[in-house]
Amino acid sequence: EVQLVQSGAEVKKPGESLRISCKGSGYSFTGYWITWVRQMPGKGLEWMGRIDPSDSYSNYSPSFQGHVTFSADKPINTAYLQWSSLQASDTAMYYCVRQGTTWSDYWGQGTLVTVSS
């Protein structure tokens, strides 16, 4: 069974760093992209970008380029989304999604990030 399991909710202060994770199981982790999606409270879905876990090649949406970093650890089938300096506007639910060439299928359960002083 394909699963993407994300790390738990986080509460951080502005300026702090954070890394959240997404662990894949039940499939070849390096055979599919991992896409990251943001959903701010009460708002729609936003495509942040994606990473190829086989070589860590990444595409970033212009809206997120330079503010977040994707990474992957192949031996443990885990992808990461990282911030070096959080802002209050980063408060949102973040999802990881398995992606093939022209499709996305399995979603993680989401990680809620709250940034507040």
Next chain:
Amino acid sequence: QTVVTQEPSLTVSPGGTVTLTCASSTGAVTSGNYPNWFQQKPGQAPRALIYSTNNKHSWTPARFSGSLLGGKAALTLSGVQPEDEAEYYCLLYYGGAQVFGTGTKVTVL
């Protein structure tokens, strides 16, 4: 910045049919944008329904279908069930980038 636009809300009666559309600010949506559709219910992660315009995942109910219609991607729900009440999002591919639509809230009433 590319904008993908959907109807904000639609209402349909149980057993009825409703069509949602997905338009691109860059022009007509084509099969090369590989339209994907997702359903999200309150408090839940989204669920994939349709990929590459009209292909269903193994779990997608038969009453959901995808197409291209008048330069837009479309998702049609036929024989709507109460459990279809949800937010629906399209996703379009633009080369290496992708953009979600603004979302359509479907109410079954």
